[in-house]
Amino acid sequence: MGRLEGQSATASAASTGMPLPTPKSDTARPGCTHVNVADYERRAKVVLPKGEFDYFAGGANDMVTLRENRAAYRRLRLRPRVLRDVSSVDTTRTVLGERMAHPIGISPTAEHRAAHDDGELATARAAAGTCSMMVVSSSATTALEDVATAGGPNMQRWFQLSLSSRKNRTVLAGLVRRAIAAGYTALVVTVDRPVLGRREADLRNCYELAPRLAEGRVVSATGARIGRRPDGTMDLGQASDARPEAGKSLNWDDVHWLRTICGDMKIVVKSVMTREAAEEALAHGVDAVWVSNHGGRQLDTVPATIEILPEVVQAVRGRCEIFVDGGIRRGTDVLKALALGASAVFIGRPVIWGLAHSGEHGVTDVINLLNEELVQAMRLMGCKKLGDIERSMVAHQSSYHAKL
Numbered sequence: 207m208g209r210l211e212g213q214s215a216t217a218s219a220a221s222t223g224m225p226l227p228t229p230k231s232d233t234a235r236p237g238c239t240h241v242n243v244a245d246y247e248r249r250a251k252v253v254l255p256k257g258e259f260d261y262f263a264g265g266a267n268d269m270v271t272l273r274e275n276r277a278a279y280r281r282l283r284l285r286p287r288v289l290r291d292v293s294s295v296d297t298t299r300t301v302l303g304e305r306m307a308h309p310i311g312i313s314p315t316a317e318h319r320a321a322h323d324d325g326e327l328a329t330a331r332a333a334a335g336t337c338s339m340m341v342v343s344s345s346a347t348t349a350l351e352d353v354a355t356a357g358g359p360n361m362q363r364w365f366q367l368s369l370s371s372r373k374n375r376t377v378l379a380g381l382v383r384r385a386i387a388a389g390y391t392a393l394v395v396t397v398d399r400p401v402l403g404r405r406e407a408d409l410r411n412c413y414e415l416a417p418r419l420a421e422g423r424v425v426s427a428t429g430a431r432i433g434r435r436p437d438g439t440m441d442l443g444q445a446s447d448a449r450p451e452a453g454k455s456l457n458w459d460d461v462h463w464l465r466t467i468c469g470d471m472k473i474v475v476k477s478v479m480t481r482e483a484a485e486e487a488l489a490h491g492v493d494a495v496w497v498s499n500h501g502g503r504q505l506d507t508v509p510a511t512i513e514i515l516p517e518v519v520q521a522v523r524g525r526c527e528i529f530v531d532g533g534i535r536r537g538t539d540v541l542k543a544l545a546l547g548a549s550a551v552f553i554g555r556p557v558i559w560g561l562a563h564s565g566e567h568g569v570t571d572v573i574n575l576l577n578e579e580l581v582q583a584m585r586l587m588g589c590k591k592l593g594d595i596e597r598s599m600v601a602h603q604s605s606y607h608a609k610l
């Protein structure tokens with residue numbers, strides 16, 4: 207692929223004198239066959255077994271939300287500024303007190319070793335090489351300490367925890383202690399998974415994680431096991447989720463409790479999809495809210511995340527940072543999310559597609575691609591730095607239809 211001319215996002219960060227690690231750019235991609243994220247997805251479909259591909263790609267029930275996450279970005283139109291000096295572009299931003307080279311992080315996704323043998327270790331190396339924040343899933347197939355070691359001391363890392371009743375406080379506290387010791391700087395608390403969504407492709411495929419990986423996961427993080435029960439029926443995690451400690455599901459009090467044990471780690475609540483949830487999160491003293499619908503894998507027919515972002519921004523009124531994920535596949539999507547008020551965005555499946563393509567190199571490529579697209583979009587929009595991206599640069603397509 208022909209790289210976009212000019213500085214890459216991370217090169218521009220370096221040019222501002224920031225003490226950021228030097229990014230590794232994989233320019234040795236043979237040929238020009240993978241020029242966008244969709245190309246990587248198509249490749250993943252070819253190289254992964256059907257069960258694995260469907261698990262990664264799929265959504266809940268009719269997959270209305272899954273599709274909407276993408277479609278909603280397409281309905282937004284950009285309103286560029288012109289004749290601005292965009293000879294150099296700066297993509298740096300401070301997020302939860304940490305300086306980031308660019309605003310595109312890696313969402314927590316389970317089971318990277320089902321996409322590539324190197325699994326989370328490859329993702330961590332790519333995250334470190336591209337100066338990207340990696341959020342490690344509590345359903346990872348690699349121990350959180352090993353992921354941290356693979357990324358090295360400079361890899362920016364947060365750890366994701368699921369507040370489902372399955373995990374009692376003793377288990378959660380153990381994970382939090384390990385995350386602190388391994389240098390994770392924030393806890394991302396996922397709140398939309400009291401039970402696993404019903405992914406019908408997984409049911410049809412009788413999808414189960416390969417036993418050798420499932421073993422690794424139990425050792426690494428205590429994730430629920432997706433698999434077949436001895437009687438042949440599918441266990442999607444709900445059975446164990448239904449066994450709460452002391453007869454009660456985990457709830458907002460547990461977020462407060464996490465605060466008391468997480469030391470200097472920040473707390474981010476992931477999967478805020480309403481102004482009410484944002485208010486509740488703020489009332490419990492969180493450092494950030496993350497607008498997410500789990501990539502359309504949990505409650506089907508909730509809206510697209512980019513459509514919920516303005517409501518959450520309005521409710522938060524600058525009191526904490528806001529992140530968003532779901533359906534981000536283009537640099538223009540990143541720009542739209544930032545314009546609508548996100549401090550940073552995260553990508554889930556694109557990382558899996560990169561992994562399936564070629565492990566660390568594939569993930570590096572996907573992240574670099576998105577960053578290059580973002581830098582190009584910023585130039586074309588007349589934005590020299592992220593702070594130049596304004597709310598008024600995005601309009602819903604219907605506002606144009608109305609004028610015809």
Ligand SMILES: Cc1cc2nc3c(=O)[nH]c(=O)nc-3n(C[C@H](O)[C@H](O)[C@H](O)COP(=O)(O)O)c2cc1C
Nearest residue numbers: 262313314315316343396500501532533553554555
């Ligand atoms: C295969 C897969 C596994 C996931 N596992 C987790 C997880 O363990 N914890 C979590 O909070 N979210 C999980 N998610 C949701 C992602 O963090 C993220 O919200 C979503 O993938 C973003 O949408 P995108 O894939 O369209 O970028 C998972 C998503 C996928 C696709």
Ligand SMILES: CCCCC(=O)C(=O)O
Nearest residue numbers: 316345429430431443503
């Ligand atoms: C039990 C692991 C589930 C991981 C997850 O959150 C997902 O597949 O969406």
